[in-house]
Amino acid sequence: MIGEEPGIMEYVHLRGVEIIQQIQHTFRHHVDLMQFLTRVGDPRYAFLIYFPLAYCFHRSTGTRVLWIACLSEWLNGVLKILHGERPYWWVNEVRLHDHVVNVPSLEQYSLTCETGPGSPSGHAMVTSAVLYSIGTSFIKHGVKHTGKLERSLVWISFTIVLIAVNISRLFIATHFPHQVVAGSITGILLAEVVKHEHTNHLTFCHYIVWSLLLVSGVFLTYTGIILLGLNPLWSLDLAKKWCARSEWVHPDTTPFFAFVRDVSSLIGKY
Numbered sequence: 001m002i003g004e005e006p007g008i009m010e011y012v013h014l015r016g017v018e019i020i021q022q023i024q025h026t027f028r029h030h031v032d033l034m035q036f037l038t039r040v041g042d043p044r045y046a047f048l049i050y051f052p053l054a055y056c057f058h059r060s061t062g063t064r065v066l067w068i069a070c071l072s073e074w075l076n077g078v079l080k081i082l083h084g085e086r087p088y089w090w091v092n093e094v095r096l097h098d099h100v101v102n103v104p105s106l107e108q109y110s111l112t113c114e115t116g117p118g119s120p121s122g123h124a125m126v127t128s129a130v131l132y133s134i135g136t137s138f139i140k141h142g143v144k145h146t147g148k149l150e151r152s153l154v155w156i157s158f159t160i161v162l163i164a165v166n167i168s169r170l171f172i173a174t175h176f177p178h179q180v181v182a183g184s185i186t187g188i189l190l191a192e193v194v195k196h197e198h199t200n201h202l203t204f205c206h207y208i209v210w211s212l213l214l215v216s217g218v219f220l221t222y223t224g225i226i227l228l229g230l231n232p233l234w235s236l237d238l239a240k241k242w243c244a245r246s247e248w249v250h251p252d253t254t255p256f257f258a259f260v261r262d263v264s265s266l267i268g269k270y
C-alpha cells in the first residue's frame with residue numbers, strides 16, 4: 001500500500017506525523033486524560049450511553065441519535081474499508097519499505113492499536129454527528145425560549161468536545177490530522193441531512209428494510225474488495241504487525257464488528 005501512494009499523500013502523512021509528535025510532547029503528562037477523551041468519542045458509547053440517555057430525556061431525540069450513530073458509523077466503515085493508513089503503523093512501514101529514515105518515532109498507548117483503516121476517523125465522525133444532533137435538538141426542545149446565550153453555550157461545548165476528542169486521537173497516534181478533520185466535517189453534514197424528525201414516524205418495516213440495506217451495502221463492499229483481488233482485512237494484519245503490545249490489538253475495533261453491533265441495535269430498538 002505504502003509504495004503505491006502518490007507523493008502528495010506521503011507529504012501529508014509526514015507533516016501529520018510531525019504534528020502528532022508535537023501533540024505527544026505537549027500532552028506527555030496527560031496520558032490518562034487523553035485516553036479518557038478518546039473513550040468519550042468511541043462510537044460504541046453512542047449506542048451504550050448517549051442513545052439511551054437521550055431517549056430517557058426526549059424520545060424523538062434519542063431515536064434520532066440512534067439512527068445518526070448507526071448511519072454515520074456505517075458510512076464511515078464503507079468509506080474507510082479500502083484505504084487509510086494509521087500513523088502508528090505508517091511510520092514503521094515507510095521506514096521498512098521506502099527506506100525513509102527521517103520519520104519521527106511515535107509513542108503507542110493501550111488504545112492506539114485500532115484494527116480498521118484510518119480514513120476518515122470514526123470517532124470524529126460519530127461524535128460530531130451525534131453531538132450536533134443533540135445540540136440542534138436541545139436548541140429546539142431543551143428550554144422554552146432558547147436565546148443567543150444558550151445557543152452559543154451549546155455550540156461552544158460542541159466545539160470543545162469535538163476538538164478534545166480529535167486531539168486525543170492524534171495523541172494516541174491512531175489518526176493523521178486530515179482524517180479527524182474529514183471525519184468531523186462528514187459527521188456534521190450527515191447530521192444536517194438527517195436533521196428532520198422523520199425517524200419518529202418509522203415503522204417496524206422501515207427498520208427491517210433499512211437494516212437489510214445496510215447489511216447489503218457492507219456485503220457488496222466486502223465482496224467487491226475480494227473480487228478486486230484485495231484483502232479486506234489488510235489493516236488488521238498491519239495492526240498485529242506494528243502494535244507495540246499484542247494485547248492492545250482488539251478485534252472488536254474492526255469495521256465488521258461495528259456493523260454487526262450497529263445493525264443489531266437498530267433492529268433491537270424497535
Ligand SMILES: O=P(O)(O)OC[C@H]1O[C@@H](O)[C@H](O)[C@@H](O)[C@@H]1O
Pocket residue numbers: 042043044073114116117118120121122123124174252253254255258
Ligand atoms: O476510525 P476510528 O476513530 O479509529 O474508529 C474506528 C472504530 O474504533 C473502535 O474503537 C470503535 O469501537 C468502533 O466503533 C469504531 O468504528
